[in-house]
Amino acid sequence: MNDATETIESFVQSDYKYGFVTDIETDSAPPGLDEDVIRLISHKKQEPEFLLEWRLKAYRHWQKMTSPSWPMVRYPAVDFQDIVYYAAPKSPDDAPKSLDEVDPKLLETYEKLGIPLHERERLAGVAVDAVFDSVSVGTTYQETLAEHGVVFCSFSEAAREHPEQVQKYLGTVVPFTDNFYACLNSAVFSDGSFVFIPKGVRCPMELSTYFRINAAKSGQFERTLIIAEEGSHVSYLEGCTAPMRDENQLHAAVVELIALDNAEIKYSTVQNWYPGDAEGRGGIYNFVTKRGLCKGARSRIAWTQVETGSAITWKYPSCVLLGDESIGEFHSVALTNNCQQADTGTKMIHIGKDTRSTIISKGISAGRGQNSYRGLVQIKKNARGSRNFSQCDSLLIGNRCGAHTFPYVEVGNPTSKVEHEATTSKIGEDQIFYCNQRGIETQDAVNMIVNGFCKEVFRELPMEFAMEAQKLLDVSLEGSVG
Amino acid sequence: MFKIENLHAGVEDKSILKGIDLQINAGEVHAVMGPNGSGKSTLAQIIAGRDGYDITQGTMEFRGRDLLDCGPEERAHLGVFLAFQYPVEIPGVNTTYFLKAAVNEVRKARGLPEMDAVKFLQYIREKAKLLDLPGDFLKRSINTGFSGGEKKRNEIFQMAVLEPDFAVLDETDSGLDIDALKTVSHGVNQLRNAQRAQLVITHYQRLLDYIVPDIVHVLHDGRIVRSGDRDLALELEKRGYSWVAEASATLPA
Ligand SMILES: Nc1ncnc2c1ncn2[C@@H]1O[C@H](COP(=O)(O)OP(=O)(O)OP(=O)(O)O)[C@@H](O)[C@H]1O
Ligand SMILES: [Mg+2]
Numbered sequence: 001m002n003d004a005t006e007t008i009e010s011f012v013q014s015d016y017k018y019g020f021v022t023d024i025e026t027d028s029a030p031p032g033l034d035e036d037v038i039r040l041i042s043h044k045k046q047e048p049e050f051l052l053e054w055r056l057k058a059y060r061h062w063q064k065m066t067s068p069s070w071p072m073v074r075y076p077a078v079d080f081q082d083i084v085y086y087a088a089p090k091s092p093d094d095a096p097k098s099l100d101e102v103d104p105k106l107l108e109t110y111e112k113l114g115i116p117l118h119e120r121e122r123l124a125g126v127a128v129d130a131v132f133d134s135v136s137v138g139t140t141y142q143e144t145l146a147e148h149g150v151v152f153c154s155f156s157e158a159a160r161e162h163p164e165q166v167q168k169y170l171g172t173v174v175p176f177t178d179n180f181y182a183c184l185n186s187a188v189f190s191d192g193s194f195v196f197i198p199k200g201v202r203c204p205m206e207l208s209t210y211f212r213i214n215a216a217k218s219g220q221f222e223r224t225l226i227i228a229e230e231g232s233h234v235s236y237l238e239g240c241t242a243p244m245r246d247e248n249q250l251h252a253a254v255v256e257l258i259a260l261d262n263a264e265i266k267y268s269t270v271q272n273w274y275p276g277d278a279e280g281r282g283g284i285y286n287f288v289t290k291r292g293l294c295k296g297a298r299s300r301i302a303w304t305q306v307e308t309g310s311a312i313t314w315k316y317p318s319c320v321l322l323g324d325e326s327i328g329e330f331h332s333v334a335l336t337n338n339c340q341q342a343d344t345g346t347k348m349i350h351i352g353k354d355t356r357s358t359i360i361s362k363g364i365s366a367g368r369g370q371n372s373y374r375g376l377v378q379i380k381k382n383a384r385g386s387r388n389f390s391q392c393d394s395l396l397i398g399n400r401c402g403a404h405t406f407p408y409v410e411v412g413n414p415t416s417k418v419e420h421e422a423t424t425s426k427i428g429e430d431q432i433f434y435c436n437q438r439g440i441e442t443q444d445a446v447n448m449i450v451n452g453f454c455k456e457v458f459r460e461l462p463m464e465f466a467m468e469a470q471k472l473l474d475v476s477l478e479g480s481v482g
Numbered sequence: 483m484f485k486i487e488n489l490h491a492g493v494e495d496k497s498i499l500k501g502i503d504l505q506i507n508a509g510e511v512h513a514v515m516g517p518n519g520s521g522k523s524t525l526a527q528i529i530a531g532r533d534g535y536d537i538t539q540g541t542m543e544f545r546g547r548d549l550l551d552c553g554p555e556e557r558a559h560l561g562v563f564l565a566f567q568y569p570v571e572i573p574g575v576n577t578t579y580f581l582k583a584a585v586n587e588v589r590k591a592r593g594l595p596e597m598d599a600v601k602f603l604q605y606i607r608e609k610a611k612l613l614d615l616p617g618d619f620l621k622r623s624i625n626t627g628f629s630g631g632e633k634k635r636n637e638i639f640q641m642a643v644l645e646p647d648f649a650v651l652d653e654t655d656s657g658l659d660i661d662a663l664k665t666v667s668h669g670v671n672q673l674r675n676a677q678r679a680q681l682v683i684t685h686y687q688r689l690l691d692y693i694v695p696d697i698v699h700v701l702h703d704g705r706i707v708r709s710g711d712r713d714l715a716l717e718l719e720k721r722g723y724s725w726v727a728e729a730s731a732t733l734p735a
Pocket of ligand 2: 522523524567652653
């Protein structure tokens with residue numbers, strides 16, 4: 001038939017370079033879930049009593065729930081009794097006191113991932129919390145941050161050191177009753193990051209958490225809580241990778257953001273969990289609940305995500321715009337290649353007056369990938385004068401992939417306005433040939449076109465990570481062209 | 483320098499080019515004229531290596547290289563350039579970025595070092611001046627939202643930047659206003675030298691007042707039915723294509 005079509009079609013086989021396994025002794029719970037496992041997790045982390053109670057309540061509630069069937073993704077039922085809910089690198093001391101006590105193999109792992117944790121090689125201007133399986137192995141720049149009153153530590157540490165804050169805010173944005181996976185997370189969550197920015201403070205550097213699943217059969221259930229007090233400002237980035245394994249692994253995280261009056265939280269994700277091989281074997285099931293509460297007037301929460309990994313992604317970072325004149329933003333690039341499936345989007349719930357939200361979603365499908373945008377814009381009766389603008393663009397590479405858009409809009413008052421634009425385009429043979437004619441190879445041409453398509457979103461990422469995201473996209477599209 | 487012999491090509495079961503012979507020597511400019519649908523763009527696309535055409539017979543070579551054996555990017559690296567009749571839009575891809583990639587790919591293929599960003603910027607600014615392009619042109623996405631005439635001008639700008647040894651211009655004059663036609667022709671003429679060649683496809687003899695060809699060919703129904711000097715273009719303008727078509731009907735098929 002047509003060679004050019006075939007060339008574009010043959011964009012399969014991404015080369016996942018983070019697929020290595022670290023050979024490290026782990027301390028883990030046996031597979032399966034019951035109240036004893038939850039008690040064990042809580043005990044290992046030396047948590048305060050209220051947290052254990054909360055976990056148990058969530059667990060009891062979860063047992064009455066069933067997993068959701070509405071997303072446009074297909075996968076065999078997950079056997080929750082076959083998952084390891086707690087795995088931690090075994091170190092002489094239960095928790096390393098400083099990075100010097102961290103197993104060198106672990107530090108090596110993060111170095112391989114491009115995240116040096118050593119004092120002398122740290123990423124300039126970025127504080128990093130590294131989470132390995134169920135525990136945080138170290139957080140850099142903690143002292144510098146403390147000088148500004150900023151708390152940036154693992155969730156476990158926060159539960160011990162700042163229990164009042166944790167108790168005050170935990171579950172206020174995503175209650176454990178919210179949904180099946182959020183509820184499971186509430187019962188078994190292992191680690192994650194905690195950020196507290198006091199009143200009026202502009203966080204002096206980017207904060208970043210790097211998640212790594214290593215142990216086989218283990219699930220990762222991290223929980224992140226970010227609180228920005230009045231007039232404060234923080235930019236936070238999470239990155240994630242996992243080894244290549246034939247079986248699927250579950251990742252069910254919860255992220256809660258709270259912005260008080262005039263506060264601003266920018267939350268960026270570069271998600272690169274192992275996507276599975278070209279035949280769809282293995283890969284991470286990424287079922288995540290992320291929600292931000294613009295609690296105060298004129299507060300602002302901006303989600304930016306670049307999703308290239310996972311076998312299945314199921315994720316809707318949302319904003320509840322409670323404060324008057326608060327602003328919610330969602331910028332997303334989701335790429336599905338081979339057999340990957342992504343059902344992602346956002347929810348913007350306008351409650352306060354004169355609230356604004358912007359949604360820019362870019363879906364890219366290649367191979368047999370299926371990409372769905374699912375978004376809800378809800379303007380409540382009292383949210384007078386509110387505005388939303390949504391733009392959902394889909395780009396198809398080849399003929400076997402799919403793009404789907406499910407925008408839900410509810411406008412509860414006549415003074416608000418919602419605009420929605422959607423486009424679907426295919427990387428044309430004409431575009432590829434045009435690039436070829438100028439001397440640019442097909443693979444590079446595709447990368448260039450895809451990067452051009454995502455430009456509006458990359459612009460939202462912190463500089464250092466925009467480059468990273470672009471490279472990641474190139475790698476994810478790497479295939480057998482020519 | 484460039485030679486096509488007995489080229490037959492088509493799509494599926496439709497034959498479009500039915501035995502083309504064409505030889506262009508270094509330093510020459512040839513023009514191809516012919517009615518709509520006669521196969522001019524097909525010829526241009528096949529020279530550039532577009533997929534999707536079945537080439538059933540014939541040969542094509544450039545400086546001794548068998549072009550039919552080269553992919554489109556290899557041909558570009560060898561110095562073959564096509565100014566498209568309908569240039570595509572590539573949203574989000576900055577023109578400067580794109581051209582830098584193009585120039586460096588060509589340089590890489592020729593074993594030359596890459597041009598650094600500062601030098602490259604200087605270089606294209608000069609070229610932009612040559613074609614009288616507004617400054618924001620370089621920052622815009624390739625052809626995105628450009629007017630018809632701007633797209634054509636952008637093609638010639640790219641040609642000026644890439645300095646190809648063999649350029650095929652497919653109706654670059656269509657859609658250009660009279661001033662733009664002069665600037666574009668000037669850009670094309672600047673490239674002309676004893677080592678290079680050009681093939682100019684047009685419907686209007688007016689262009690040939692500015693880009694003066696050595697030889698004019700008339701393409702009709704997939705064949706070159708007549709070749710001559712530039713007076714042929716003038717005569718065509720006066721008498722129309724039916725005149726050559728009738729004349730060619732008497733030629734052996
Ligand atoms: N990919 C294709 N599939 C089907 N038909 C094609 C294809 N490409 C060209 N043709 C047909 O081949 C013939 C020649 O087309 P071509 O575009 O080469 O003409 P042209 O001489 O450039 O015409 P114009 O002066 O209008 O630009 C036309 O009948 C056209 O419809
Ligand atoms: Mg044509």
